Amino acid sequence: MPLTDPDLWTDYLRETLQCYSESLLRDVTTRLLKPRNQWAAEELIERSLASIDNAAVVDRRLQDLDVASRSVLTLIARSRQPRWRLGNLLELLTALGHSQGPQPVLTLFEIGLLFPDLLGREVRQGADAAAKATAGQASLKTFEQWLGQAGGSGFVVFAHPNVMARALACELELPLLPCVEGLDGAVHEADGLEWPLRLAAMWQLLTESPLRKTQGGDFFKRDLDRLRTDPRLSAAPAESLADTPDGSLLAAELAQIEGLAQADQAELRVGTLPAWWDAGLPETLASLWAALPLLETWNPLDGWRTTETPGNPYPSAYLLALLLLARLPENGWADPDDVEVWICEKHPYWQGEELRPSRRRSWIPTFLLGLAYQLRLVQAAKNPAGEWLVRLSPMGRWVLALSEVPAPAPAFSQTLLVQPNLEIIAYRQGLTPALIGRLTRFAQWKNLGAACMLQLDAATVYRGLESGLTYEAILQLLESHGMRATPPAVTESLRTWANKRERISIYPSGTLFEFGNPEDMNEALARGLPGVRISDRLLVVAGESDIDFRHFRLTGTRDYGLPLEKCVEVDEDGVTLAVDVTRSDLLLETEIARFAEPIDGPSMSGRRRYRLTPDSLAASRQSGLGATDLEAWFLQRTGQSLSPAARLLLGGCQTPAPELRHQLVLHLASSELADGLCQWPGTRQYIRERLGETTLAIAPQDVDALRARLATLGVTVKW
Secondary structure (H helix, E strand, O other): OOOHHHHHHHHHHHHHOOOOHHHHEEEEEEEEHOOOOOOHHHHHHHHHHHHHHHHHHHHHHHHOOOOOHHHHHHHHHHHHEEEHHHHHHHHHHHHOOOOOOHHHHHHHHHOOEEEOOOOOOOOOOOOOOOHHOOOOOOOEHHHHHHOOOOOOHHHEOOOOOHHHHHOOOOOOOOOOOOEOOOOOOOEOOOOOOHHHHHHHHHEEEEEEOEEEEOOOOOHHHHHHHHHHHHHHHHOOOOOOOOOOOOOOHHHHHHHHOOEEEEEEEOOOEEOOHHHHHOOHHHHHHHHHHHHHHHHHOOOOOOOOOOOOOOOOOOOHHHHHHHHHHHHOOEEEEOOOOHHHHHHHHHHHHHHOOOOOOOOOOOHHHHHHHHHHHHHHOOEEEOOOOOOEEEEEEEEHHOOOOOOOOOOOOOOOOEEEOOOOOEEEEEEEOOOOHHHHHHHHHOOOEEEEEEEEEEEEHHHHHHHHOOOOOOHHHHHHHHHHOOOOOOOHHHHHHHHHHHHHHHHHOOOOOEEEOOOOHHHHHHHHHHOOOOOOOOOOEEEOOOOOOHHHHHHHHOOOOOOOOOOOOOOOOOOOOOEEEEEEEOOHHHHHHHHOOOOOOOOOOOOOOOOOEEOOOOOHHHHHOOOOOOOOHHHHHHHHHHOOOOOOHHHHHHHHHHHOOOOOOOOOEEEOOOOOHHHHHOOOOHHHHHEEEOOOOOEEEEEEHHHHHHHHHOOOOOOOOOO
């Protein structure tokens, strides 16, 4: 767990000390080391780091501190979070009755047991060189200069884990709350898996697509709705004592703190599953507890905060709430309302009379019976009146470094039921964070109830294979944790998906050769062309520098970043297509094979001919290729619309049936005369249809009537 890895924090501390001016560095090391010689600045930094690793030196410096300064380090140690906002530490000191302002923190700065966070980046393995290069650029002359830059709520300080470990021996001055002992009711304790499961579902949500963020840091409405409506993240926990408002948004922020999500100003993208999940449930829950002081956009009162509010007192209140429960006797239970009353009386945020009524609403029961309970930090039981009481669980006492790690529950390794329909039922009694992480990589979580449901499909298995898993590893996991043998249908599906992926080769760059026929390609390979055969006429060469182009007669080169080139001509019959192979590309052959049949190979003029046939166009219709698609292809590749003959072959079967009938054609001297016959009611009824400007179709049985009617006008019809 990187939050307590001394080596990572030692490197971070070294870079921080490099930001001190030489005079400030000498002042700090004088109090920490009490050096007898005048060493160079780099030597002072290394000796300071060695002193931090020396338990005896740290203990002596702790004994020299006043109670308030020691309390700061003890509070940080109990939280397991080395990095805290200065404002929250001052709130904790005020609640404990120390009202000296920032002086206790300044004292710790001066003695070298607490440090201002001048780098402002995550402490993780493999920090990038660009971030390290920033160390030493700024020169801090005095700590008062650092305090005067802005309000205290915007500053962050950190302590080294070795100092935190030694500060655990110091006591905190906290009262004993009213408690109830000897309850006879059932004791409720969560399994601690709810939030690892929700974070796993959050990770899978981000693998599908990132969550976009506005310039103000909020999510866009569409992505916000996507979070809030996700059935895995929005559903109530399997064992819920109190609602956790906006749990899906809390999952998004915890995922970012735990590294499952990576954020920038534009979006929240998928990160990596935590490596410390493999260490077990206690380490996983300790990491989540240490993440609570870093929550900025969520709290138990408002849920997700869409607008900035002055101050964030909840991190310090979380720690106070659990430390108050730590003061209870072994069998003592406390009312969450009593915890809230004490915090509201002592915490400076809730003491102010100017605080709005909306900020005075109750939230401690929501935190203790909701989030803290699901993290397995507290146990709950009902008093005779049916009201919930709480106390620290064995896991909670260990997280606060008050006892040894609790003994693990009996293991149920066979906890998966793999079904032939590719569904997996995972019973929570046998789940562990490590198993949750492995399942998350290759199966999709569908629900997170008492019996969780997962689904296997091609996409999830490909995701697992991309992450480094193999078919054998996936099958072994299902077999070792399965309640019965894996069904053959599941085994065969996994093998098929794994084999398909293994047949795919990815080349970061390469040169493709398209030969006119297989014989030419075989000859090129025989001459020593260092390529890999990918079809009977296509060859890929990984590096262009390996090709001696003097041995080839190139008929053309292609840049696939440019628009498609018009390289097809349509013959007069409208169905024969001639492809200019010197101008065509590799995509054309795949496209044209969907709706045309080859006639012959490339001719001497470098053309390959295809023909549209009723069978080829019928096959294209069955594959979903319609007239609109063909029209677009013809415009791109030939520069003209789909030919009438092609339209006939493509859609002739869908047109109304043609009709053969006997009729006579009346030829007129002018178009005006034809217009008159079609318009005049006396003759209009005898005209079946107009065939042209001066020709009309007449039914044989209407000839005599038409002649008689025209005779009244003085018009004689000739045969």
